[in-house]
Amino acid sequence: EPEVTQTPSHQVTQMGQEVILRCVPISNHLYFYWYRQILGQKVEFLVSFYNNEISEKSEIFDDQFSVERPDGSNFTLKIRSTKLEDSAMYFCASRLLAGATDTQYFGPGTRLTVL
Amino acid sequence: GNSVTQMEGPVTLSEEAFLTINCTYTATGYPSLFWYVQYPGEGLQLLLKATKADDKGSNKGFEATYRKETTSFHLEKGSVQVSDSAVYFCALWASGTYKYIFGTGTRLKVLA
Numbered sequence: 001e002p003e004v005t006q007t008p009s010h011q012v013t014q015m016g017q018e019v020i021l022r023c024v025p026i027s028n029h030l031y032f033y034w035y036r037q038i039l040g041q042k043v044e045f046l047v048s049f050y051n052n053e054i055s056e057k058s059e060i061f062d063d064q065f066s067v068e069r070p071d072g073s074n075f076t077l078k079i080r081s082t083k084l085e086d087s088a089m090y091f092c093a094s095r096l097l098a099g100a101t102d103t104q105y106f107g108p109g110t111r112l113t114v115l
Numbered sequence: 116g117n118s119v120t121q122m123e124g125p126v127t128l129s130e131e132a133f134l135t136i137n138c139t140y141t142a143t144g145y146p147s148l149f150w151y152v153q154y155p156g157e158g159l160q161l162l163l164k165a166t167k168a169d170d171k172g173s174n175k176g177f178e179a180t181y182r183k184e185t186t187s188f189h190l191e192k193g194s195v196q197v198s199d200s201a202v203y204f205c206a207l208w209a210s211g212t213y214k215y216i217f218g219t220g221t222r223l224k225v226l227a
Binding site: 003004006031033035037040041042043044045048055056091093098100101103104105106107108109 | 119146151156157158159160164166204206208213214215216217218219220
């Protein structure tokens with residue numbers, strides 16, 4: 001069974017520092033996503049990425065956030081200057097097709113703790 | 116706007132007990148509805164889905180029926196096992212959008 005992988009599993013950083021969360025989507029997938037879940041709250045959509053560009057982003061995804069697919073296999077989420085409220089579990093996901101009925105595969109998540 | 120509300124956890128049951136996890140939604144149009152499960156240390160995995168009203172999704176003994184009249188998609192299982200212990204997420208995919216809207220997740224703990 002193919003799987004989405006994420007590294008690291010847990011990242012601790014100081015407020016104001018930059019972090020990069022890494023994901024390796026399933027190799028033939030075309031659509032990539034980041035979601036996050038603040039402890040005790042809903043899983044929230046951050047951004048979708050297709051054909052090397054952002055296709056949709058939420059209002060959470062401000063100028064402090066960026067995504068990149070640097071080498072055709074990794075998909076990264078960068079937070080330029082972390083805030084305390086960025087502490088959350090971040091999930092990467094990928095899918096082959098865009099429609100609702102196609103299966104989306106999620107990674108295990110990276111827990112980001114901002115001190 | 117589109118939203119999903121699911122019951123607060125944790126839910127603790129004995130093995131072989133009946134499980135219901137409630138999920139209701141608000142959406143424009145005709146969304147598709149999903150249950151995802153997350154086992155410890157793993158990613159969210161699709162458990163079941165239903166794409167139109169009155170559809171029943173089922174997998175691994177779990178079932179959920181898409182009820183448009185009550186805007187609900189409750190997850191049920193007749194006899195839970197210890198291995199069902201996980202976090203369960205209800206989600207919708209609204210018409211004309213390309214992302215999930217998730218609930219908060221419900222942690223299920225099954226005791227032997």
